[in-house]
Amino acid sequence: GAVVLVSGGMDSCVTAAIARQKFTIAMLHFQYGQRTGSRELRAFHDLADHYRAADRLVAGLEIFPLIGGSALTDRTRPIPPGRLRRREIPDTYVPFRNANLLSAAVSWAERLGAERVFMGAVQEDSSGYPDCRREFFEAFNRVISLGTRPGTKIRIEVPLIAMSKAEIVREGNRLDAPLHLTWSCYQRTDRACGKCDSCLLRLRAFREAGEIDPIQYLPEGQSR
Numbered sequence: 001g002a003v004v005l006v007s008g009g010m011d012s013c014v015t016a017a018i019a020r021q022k023f024t025i026a027m028l029h030f031q032y033g034q035r036t037g038s039r040e041l042r043a044f045h046d047l048a049d050h051y052r053a054a055d056r057l058v059a060g061l062e063i064f065p066l067i068g069g070s071a072l073t074d075r076t077r078p079i080p081p082g083r084l085r086r087r088e089i090p091d092t093y094v095p096f097r098n099a100n101l102l103s104a105a106v107s108w109a110e111r112l113g114a115e116r117v118f119m120g121a122v123q124e125d126s127s128g129y130p131d132c133r134r135e136f137f138e139a140f141n142r143v144i145s146l147g148t149r150p151g152t153k154i155r156i157e158v159p160l161i162a163m164s165k166a167e168i169v170r171e172g173n174r175l176d177a178p179l180h181l182t183w184s185c186y187q188r189t190d191r192a193c194g195k196c197d198s199c200l201l202r203l204r205a206f207r208e209a210g211e212i213d214p215i216q217y218l219p220e221g222q223s224r
Contacts, residue, residue: 001023001024001025001026001054001112001113001114001115001116002019002022002023002024002025002026002109002114002115002116002117002118002157003025003026003027003028003105003108003109003112003114003116003117003118004016004019004025004026004027004028004053004117004118004119005028005029005030005101005102005105005117005118005119005120006027006028006029006044006047006048006120007029007030007040007043007044007120008029008039008040008041008042008043008044008047008182008183009040009043009120009182009183009184009198010165010168010169010172010179010182010184010202010205011120011121011122011160011168012047012119012120012182013047013120013172013177013178013179013181013182014120014160014168014171014172014175014177014179015118015119015120015159015160016047016051016118016177017051017172017175017176017177018118018159018160018171018175019116019118019157019159020051021175023114023115023116024054025051025053025054025118026053026054026055026056026057026108026112026114027044027047027048027051027053027055027056027057028056028057028059028104028105028108029041029044029056029057029058029059030058030059030060030061030101030104031058031059031060031061032060032061032062032063032064032065032073032094032097033061033062033064033065033072033073034072034073035072035073035075035079035186035187036183036185036186036187036188036189038189039183039185039189040183041058042183043181043182043183044056044058046178046181047178047181047182050178050181055112057108059104061100061101061104063100064094064097064100067095069094069095070091070092070093070094070095071091071092071186072092072094072186073094077091079091079092079186079187079196080092080196080197081195081196082195082196082197082198082199082200082201083197084197084200084201084204088128089128089129089130090128090197092186092196092197092198093128093129093130096131097131098119098121098129098131098132098136099131099140101119102117102119102140102156105117105119106144106148106154106156109154110148110149110152110154114154115153115154115155116154116155116156116157117154117155117156117157118156118157118158118159119137119156119157119158120158120160121137121158121160121161122160122161122163122165122168123161123162124162124163124164132161134158134161134162137156137158137161140156141155141156144156164205164208165201165202165204165205165208166204166205166206166208166209167209168205169205169206169209169211170209170211173209173211179213179214179215180214180215182215183215184198184199184201184202184215185198185199186198186199188218191216191217191218192215192216192217192218193217193218194217194218194220199217203217
């Protein structure tokens with residue numbers, strides 16, 4: 001079997017569709033103080049229902065709001081306007097988040113006897129987050145081999161890592177992934193803002209794929 005990390009966004013939705021082709025999947029979601037946590041949680045349960053996950057787990061990581069340092073978890077820091085050509089790491093980066101998520105996912109996978117942990121990380125269109133690079137996941141696989149029981153064969157798979165967002169949209173449509181159930185916006189839970197990095201990346205992806213994004217945006221955001 002496989003544990004699939006599912007934020008509720010487009011990338012994790014398509015990753016779950018890929019994992020389900022070969023494995024029985026258990027789905028894992030984290031609430032870590034992110035602004036749109038309630039909406040992401042709803043998307044997670046909708047996706048777990050859709051994929052008939054063999055097991056599902058929602059866990060909290062309260063340490064991130066305590067640490068701060070990210071506009072996603074610190075309400076006193078505004079979500080920066082999206083800028084697709086940005087070179088510096090944006091303020092929405094949560095310090096070393098993926099290492100924490102993966103550590104917990106590997107713990108659950110080891111307890112379940114799973115062989116894989118899937119994560120929907122994307123290197124090209126990841127806003128420059130350092131923990132979305134292929135080298136990071138390769139290094140983490142070495143950590144797993146050293147830090148788990150002898151005979152454990154868990155490996156992290158990141159099937160979207162080399163794809164563009166437009167390619168992910170096309171792959172999702174090919175696999176009949178329920179992209180209408182997903183949520184990507186960093187700052188709103190009713191209708192997507194269309195202005196943050198995550199919304200801009202998603203809107204561009206659907207546009208380049210020649211598709212219409214099925215979620216609702218604020219009127220001024222939809223045209224971007």
